[in-house]
Amino acid sequence: MSEVQTNQQFRLAARPVGLPTDADWQLTEEALAPLEDGQVRVKVLYLSLDPAMRGWMNEGKSYIRPVAIGEVMRAGAVGVVTASRSPRFQPGDHLSGAFGVQRWWTGAVDENSGVVKIDPALAPLPAWLNVLGMPGMTAWFGLTDIGQPTAGETVVVSAAAGAVGMTVGQVAKHLGCRVVGIAGGADKCRFVVEELGFDACIDYKEGNIATGLKQHCPNGVDVYFDNVGGEILDTVLTRINMKARIVICGAISQYNNTTRVTGPSNYLSLLVNRARMEGMVVFDYAARYPEGVARLAQWLREGSFKHREHVVDGLENFPSALLMLFEGKNFGKLVLKVADA
């Protein structure tokens, strides 16, 4: 069978102001480069769409360099090797890596490449972008390493029905905590409680968060895993306990601001309660991912852990699919299907 000759990719055309628009992307086509020694060719099957991608489109200092104008948009992905000139991987192997928003990835796969082999027999491929992938690792290490909850404590997590949130809550339940989610809408709240086993969920679009926290966290909040920032973070700060731990994982409510970020005005609650607020970046734990994968895979195998993906079909839908994250339209980890296996 002759190998496909052309690639298709989304490149960053302009730095967005506020929500990204179609004008911020350029869909390009180019010939595939010949394979060099040490490289593999990967057919991209599923792309991970992540809130962090919005940050990577901005100029300025961050935990990772911005995507350059004209560059293929950075994205985590899973795919299958179709050709190899590396001893590490063979055609037919399934890999996970930062393959970008494109149909084909060609690159070197040395130990530092971040490209790893995954086992589709353990979990379906989209789950390798969720519970067994970057969001799962964020939840596992953010909660256990920074949040450090102990049995009997109360853990609150926002964006609870999303990729990171659903794993945070389930890990906390496995650790014996009382778990309260915050999510947008009755369906998401029902899922979090009835399917994932959280103790309660506050619908921030319907109810009052302060009232909900008072009702569902009668003993206060020991760990708050913050995925959204803004007003929700500020409100949770009013309910924290002595020595509480606030994990600053993300602030999706602020990513498309065209004005200044809304910071927590209730921060003196940290002083009063001798509490700690600490940021985390999942990539710092890259060397320990196998540890996190092993634990979460064990719970999956035992049937005591769930995952949910929201799959959108077609590379051409990338610009509109990405926006779903900021409108709460994804129900589960948002994944873009690029090709059939």
Ligand SMILES: NC(=O)c1ccc[n+]([C@@H]2O[C@H](COP(=O)([O-])OP(=O)(O)OC[C@H]3O[C@@H](n4cnc5c(N)ncnc54)[C@H](OP(=O)(O)O)[C@@H]3O)[C@@H](O)[C@H]2O)c1
């Ligand atoms: N620090 C790290 O290393 C790291 C790694 C991965 C992810 N993160 C962060 O973790 C957070 C969750 O990421 P994810 O991949 O799991 O996404 P996700 O939760 O699967 O999807 C995003 C969800 O955020 C909620 N949301 C959107 N706009 C909101 C707003 N204005 N106010 C409140 N909620 C809003 C929506 O849920 P509702 O319908 O419930 O509103 C939406 O479905 C993000 O902030 C992301 O940047 C950080």
